[in-house]
Amino acid sequence: MQRFKVLAAVSMVAVTTSSFAYANDELVKMQENPKNWVMQLGDYSSTRYSKLDEINKSNVGNLQVAWTFSTGVLRGHEGGPLVIGDIMYVHTPFPNKVFALDLNDNGRIIWKYEPKQDPDVIPVMCCDTVNRGVAYGNGMIFLHQADTTLVALDAKTGEVKWKVQNGDASKGETGTSAPMVAGDKVLVGISGGEFGIQGHMTAYNIADGSMAWRAYTSGPDDKIMLDPEKTTYLGKPVGKDSSLKTWEGDQWKLGGGATWGWLSYDPELNLVYYGSGNPGTWNPTQRPGDNRWSMTIFARDLDTGMAKWVYQMTPHDEWDYDGVNEMMLVDMDVDGKTHKALVHPDRNGFAYTLDRETGELLVAKKYDPAVNWATEVVMDPSSDQYGRPQVVSDYSTDQNGPDVNTQGVCPAALGTKDQQPSSYSPKTGLFYIPTNHVCMDYEPFQVSYTAGQPYVGATLSMFPAPNSHGGLGNFIAWDASKGEIKWSIPEPFSVWSGALATAGDVVFYGTLEGYLKAVDAETGKELYRFKTPSGIIGNVTSYEHDGKQYIAVYSGIGGWAGIGLAAGLTEGTEGLGAVGAYRSLSSYTNLGGQLTVFALPD
Amino acid sequence: MQRFKVLAAVSMVAVTTSSFAYANDELVKMQENPKNWVMQLGDYSSTRYSKLDEINKSNVGNLQVAWTFSTGVLRGHEGGPLVIGDIMYVHTPFPNKVFALDLNDNGRIIWKYEPKQDPDVIPVMCCDTVNRGVAYGNGMIFLHQADTTLVALDAKTGEVKWKVQNGDASKGETGTSAPMVAGDKVLVGISGGEFGIQGHMTAYNIADGSMAWRAYTSGPDDKIMLDPEKTTYLGKPVGKDSSLKTWEGDQWKLGGGATWGWLSYDPELNLVYYGSGNPGTWNPTQRPGDNRWSMTIFARDLDTGMAKWVYQMTPHDEWDYDGVNEMMLVDMDVDGKTHKALVHPDRNGFAYTLDRETGELLVAKKYDPAVNWATEVVMDPSSDQYGRPQVVSDYSTDQNGPDVNTQGVCPAALGTKDQQPSSYSPKTGLFYIPTNHVCMDYEPFQVSYTAGQPYVGATLSMFPAPNSHGGLGNFIAWDASKGEIKWSIPEPFSVWSGALATAGDVVFYGTLEGYLKAVDAETGKELYRFKTPSGIIGNVTSYEHDGKQYIAVYSGIGGWAGIGLAAGLTEGTEGLGAVGAYRSLSSYTNLGGQLTVFALPD
Numbered sequence A, B: 001m002q003r004f005k006v007l008a009a010v011s012m013v014a015v016t017t018s019s020f021a022y023a024n025d026e027l028v029k030m031q032e033n034p035k036n037w038v039m040q041l042g043d044y045s046s047t048r049y050s051k052l053d054e055i056n057k058s059n060v061g062n063l064q065v066a067w068t069f070s071t072g073v074l075r076g077h078e079g080g081p082l083v084i085g086d087i088m089y090v091h092t093p094f095p096n097k098v099f100a101l102d103l104n105d106n107g108r109i110i111w112k113y114e115p116k117q118d119p120d121v122i123p124v125m126c127c128d129t130v131n132r133g134v135a136y137g138n139g140m141i142f143l144h145q146a147d148t149t150l151v152a153l154d155a156k157t158g159e160v161k162w163k164v165q166n167g168d169a170s171k172g173e174t175g176t177s178a179p180m181v182a183g184d185k186v187l188v189g190i191s192g193g194e195f196g197i198q199g200h201m202t203a204y205n206i207a208d209g210s211m212a213w214r215a216y217t218s219g220p221d222d223k224i225m226l227d228p229e230k231t232t233y234l235g236k237p238v239g240k241d242s243s244l245k246t247w248e249g250d251q252w253k254l255g256g257g258a259t260w261g262w263l264s265y266d267p268e269l270n271l272v273y274y275g276s277g278n279p280g281t282w283n284p285t286q287r288p289g290d291n292r293w294s295m296t297i298f299a300r301d302l303d304t305g306m307a308k309w310v311y312q313m314t315p316h317d318e319w320d321y322d323g324v325n326e327m328m329l330v331d332m333d334v335d336g337k338t339h340k341a342l343v344h345p346d347r348n349g350f351a352y353t354l355d356r357e358t359g360e361l362l363v364a365k366k367y368d369p370a371v372n373w374a375t376e377v378v379m380d381p382s383s384d385q386y387g388r389p390q391v392v393s394d395y396s397t398d399q400n401g402p403d404v405n406t407q408g409v410c411p412a413a414l415g416t417k418d419q420q421p422s423s424y425s426p427k428t429g430l431f432y433i434p435t436n437h438v439c440m441d442y443e444p445f446q447v448s449y450t451a452g453q454p455y456v457g458a459t460l461s462m463f464p465a466p467n468s469h470g471g472l473g474n475f476i477a478w479d480a481s482k483g484e485i486k487w488s489i490p491e492p493f494s495v496w497s498g499a500l501a502t503a504g505d506v507v508f509y510g511t512l513e514g515y516l517k518a519v520d521a522e523t524g525k526e527l528y529r530f531k532t533p534s535g536i537i538g539n540v541t542s543y544e545h546d547g548k549q550y551i552a553v554y555s556g557i558g559g560w561a562g563i564g565l566a567a568g569l570t571e572g573t574e575g576l577g578a579v580g581a582y583r584s585l586s587s588y589t590n591l592g593g594q595l596t597v598f599a600l601p602d
């Protein structure tokens, strides 16, 4: 019976293959079915929540490994598998292989796609050869390759339906982010903030890969697709040339603002949400101004691409606090009023709650007490500082100037949280956030631009937050309406893995040493741990097959935190400053590339 | 209490570090303690039997994965971990890393050794970049690197105690075999039979790595260390120039006879046992004669290196049936008489039982009914064919001659069994043999020698044994005193993993698709299977820690059978003819390199 239903779901997919207009409806329906895991962040709201509850807080301690799969590729494995009916889709870092595994036949490989990519792209990937996963829609699997090729594969056969080139790797434009399918479009960002690229978000028509719209991060209003009158910033029209005015001369053309993070979508508002990354270079005195719209949350109309509202979290970034982290769309009460909210734990150490319809700022609070670069975000609408963080001069790498080592800045460049996505449980109303607890010394220096060469201009070194537990991370439960930490689990290393909350009142996450951990959603009490083959920077997912709930996660150390191991770097300041802090990881784990799937005993 | 004993065992090791004369006694004692796994084949008798019985045939179905470890290296993982007290030693294929893992601390890496080796050795390794494991003795871990360096590492710190060069990779001499420590010596063979090398077995003094003796496979009597009068062949002295007489001119100098297989040792007789590989080239008409002592079992005195007896299984090889498989030393009754026996399931498809003291031939029977190249081995001592296989002309690649495709020879060149070691249970008296069920077409051609270049001279293609179950392997139980198959489990692929029998009446083995399987030692009934990350060509081992029994095995597809996947080859005749037969493996598994450790639930 169970089996029959799953098969039925699959054939439904097949039937809709040619009716592109319904991609959106199909995915909305599919994300409702917790047997599937249809998009990287679980649903359009990016909550990474599973309604399955067979595995719960009283039995999760009995979890067992059900089966495993080696991807045949080493280095950082970000993202996670998708499950659509009886098929699991597994992807890898460069060279970005994709496998379709038959869940009815012990994970037998139905098809595989192995793109031929020029390995020259590897040295222009800032933070390991990662890929945050494939997307599903209209009977197709969408892969965003390192070389920025976006490929549409037939989900049943692996056949290439179309391909499009989203950027130019020879200029340092690369692909690491997961695409998102919404409506009749597939949206994809671009990486290269450390190479003087110009960030953009692009929507391709799912039917044939033709471009529907492309919106840049910085530049003239038409290029960034915002309307001086209608697009708002904290409730007010942004006005003409809102970006150009905040850059000196043509600097915006090398201005970064890459869009390498996560996308969310509200089907009712028909708005897509994502953030932009750091302005280039990392030497802030070289690029005076607010550098808009780097470090910004964008709410854009899916059909037109036009921005409805924007909010810049870190004007004139001096620390590399990319604004690309996930946007969780949850309706909630803040100060007694119900909002369609957007919750965004930013890299700069503040977790923001905004009204996702209007862009109104509701909450902005530190989610790691170590954060010291700013005292607060001004919440008074009448202040000229409204919505801006109040920078502490001691930690201002701009005020201290180039060739001065600004010491003890918290968080470090990789933020209180980086790409690792959070989870939200509607049962507890809490957000579960994998965090970094890392500070840094930061010394900017003058740098000049050469196409395809790093455009960084700062020497960093990172270390655990001082006067704390000595570790590099915490896993926290966050109350986003109050802006309060509910509980915090200290971790020896940053938690670089995406969290999963379930209806079983359990929250899962992985650690850089390689543990999959399960904790009580209410209290954070550890209920289970298992040492997987390699460090975990993948995101935990759950699905049901043949009436049984499974938990799946990739192992494979890497990403920025694991770059020392992944790329064989040993100097403390190598890997953009991350190598030193995470050096001792090599006592716990090696490179890997495996999927581990867990279940309760029969 | 349990814990205390283990610690005591470890300090005993430390105490004996400087008393080299007792290596032998120490290992004899250590192999008695089933908590350890002190040598690759379990004990000096190469029985791969564990006296542990916590995991037994009624509870093995509940086995769970306890922990896992990625080696950070891909390609074929042969051999297995050693366990000495609280430390597990894990090794990898090229570049031959060694890890010491702390079993008291979740497998934390105590030390690692990462040799720097010239990757030029890879193309001169015939059958993947495999390594069959490290050896322990006198507080040291011995690693035989691909480039033939033999390294002695301090077992506690990983510090290099000494190193010695055993061969010359530029001539095609490589290292894949596990060393064996016996007495005050460490013995090591050499690979390169496909490169016109001259095989030899060498004993190094454990104290400083100086050479104690080296015995060649072919050549003058003094070089091959045999005494024309005292060394016997089937009970008779071999006579003068027993090797030279069987080669034309100087051909023995390129004669192969590599010693890349397993070693055994009988401490009472003070004899070491091993086999030699194929004569070069694979074109037999090019090297007339019996090509002694290729394809031969040697029994040598440990102290002097002198051969006590020899037995050539495949005189004048025409099929690449290397004689290097394991020699299991078991006392047993044959025809009503008790013998100190040696059981050797040879690659040529006959399993031999000999008296290991005298070299007398007791049993020689086909252990796969598909074997067709010879009708029988003559057992009548009065026959001039005594001890010789009776070759079937149809399948004689020599009689058919060069440039003729001899078709349907069974077994294929990789034999009825290759490097995958068997296991013996004293409880059932049966030998558990992982086998190949593969046949071939073989077309020899004229070839000339160039140092460091393949010296092969035959085109092969392999396929499942016809008129059988369609698979490429069987896992069998063998009665070595009668020469009979007790039961046989058909497998879709060759069983390239080493077996383990335990006192729990369970036999374990791995499959190329990646399953660890447990079967009933009496009946062969499957009791458990688990899909590990990658194909298994490693050997299953067992140990006890903190009062609990564990089963451990490497995954990592490769070796000759997996060479297509491991080296990315796709032509059917590539990989010395193995690629075609095993092509569909790519639907089941990918490259990997993981240790999976199993235990019963708490």
Ligand SMILES: O=C(O)c1cc(C(=O)O)c2c(n1)C(=O)C(=O)c1cc(C(=O)O)[nH]c1-2
Pocket (backbone or CB within 6 Å): A078, A126, A127, A128, A130, A175, A176, A177, A190, A191, A192, A193, A194, A258, A259, A260, A277, A278, A320, A322, A413, A414, A418, A419, A558, A559, A560, A561
């Ligand atoms: O500005 C960019 O283009 C860009 C790209 C990426 C990326 O594509 O992985 C990262 C970053 N920046 C970055 O700042 C960062 O902290 C980071 C971490 C990681 C990772 O996967 O661990 N990628 C990236």
Ligand SMILES: O=C(O)c1cc(C(=O)O)c2c(n1)C(=O)C(=O)c1cc(C(=O)O)[nH]c1-2
Pocket (backbone or CB within 6 Å): B078, B126, B127, B128, B130, B175, B176, B177, B190, B191, B192, B193, B194, B258, B259, B260, B277, B278, B320, B322, B413, B414, B418, B419, B558, B559, B560, B561
């Ligand atoms: O003659 C040689 O020197 C030699 C070496 C090796 C090796 O070192 O692995 C193999 C063989 N021959 C060989 O014939 C063979 O079947 C084989 C299989 C394997 C393997 O690891 O799977 N190695 C070897």
